[in-house]
Amino acid sequence: MALRGRGRARRAADSTAMAVAARAGFAARGLIYGLVGFIALQIAFGTDDGGGRQADRGGALSELAGRPFGAALLWGVGVAFAGMALWRLSEALFGGAGPDGTKPSKRVAAAARFVFYAFVSFTVLSYAVGNTGSGSGSSDRHTDDVTAKVLMWPGGQWIVGAAGVAVVGAGLWIALRALARKFRKHLRTDAMSSRARKVTDVLGMVGGTARGVVFAAAGVFALVAAVRHQPGKAKGLDDTLRSFADTPAGPWLLTLIALGLIAFGAFSWCYARWRKV
Incomplete structure (x- = not known):
């Protein structure tokens, strides 16, 4: 009986540790998306320090590094993503x-x-120890390099095209699930107040839709790159976001998308609090 009791206690402790790891990961995800949205908002208003800032994960890490206690923040984010990776592995x-x-x-x-998430954790921790090329490289440059290499393979156009279709499909799936509030089934709604449920619904729908639109747009650019056999037509997160400002709606569409990404960051913090794990 004593051994059985100790086994249950150990399992409960492991479960608690995984819950803490998962919640820390969602909080870190929220921070990164919030920073990306904040940088995109500055790009929309033309206050992004002359265009030198990147609205992607690398730009978010650079933003963190430049803050007081930046090194500690980077380590915290890297460890949190490692916790998320372990939870997903479990x-x-x-x-x-x-x-x-x-x-x-x-x-x-x-x-x-x-x-x-294991890859994301590795890049963030590498950046934290001084390997700035690992975590803060431009997503646009990486996308161009990868697309160019794949297009050189036999059947490369088909591979890039298939990847583009998959990303477009993923973006639409993300947006539609957000609008349908599918995220609710993962939340401990019984532990939430009525106001918390309403706020989380709005953040999840707005944030998830914006995230899905960005994914779908990036997939369209990949398709264009495949059809035209021009790797430069594929865009990373930063260039994809900037492309919204080139539409007839001008910077206002980018502003809406940026606010949506900030909303998704806030939604991730709600997930950190109320997600079933």
Whole structure:
């Protein structure tokens, strides 16, 4: 009985540790998206220090590094993303919360997210120890380089085109799920006040839609690059965001998208508080 009790206590402690890791990861995600949205907002208003700032993860890390206690903030974000990666790995191995958490499709998705967040954590921590080329490189330059390499492969145009279609589909899926408030099933709504539920709904719908639109736009640019066999037509996050200012709506569309990304950052903080883990 004593051994059984100690086993339960150990499992409870492990579960608590994973919950803390997941919530820290969502908080870090919210911080990065909030900073990207803030930089994009400055670009829309023409106050981005002469255009030298990047509205992407690298730009967000540079913004953090320039703040008081910047090194500590970078370490905190890197460790938080490592915690998120471990939580996703635990979901892949043992299943996630909810009745469908053990489905093979959910485990595969969790494994993919583990790889993504492990990579993000590595780049942030590399940047924190001084390897600025790792975490703060332009997403636009990386996108151009990767697209150019793939287009040189046999069937490269088809690969880039398929990737573009997949990203467009992912963006539309993200936006539609946000508008349908599918995120609610992952929230502990019983622990939320009526006002908290309403605020989270608005942030999730607005933020998720903006995030989905950005993904879909990046996918369209990848498709154009494939069709024209011009790697420069593919755009990273920064150039994708800046392209919204080149539409007939001008900087106002970029302003709306930037505010949407800030809303998604705030929504991620709500997830950090009320997500089922």
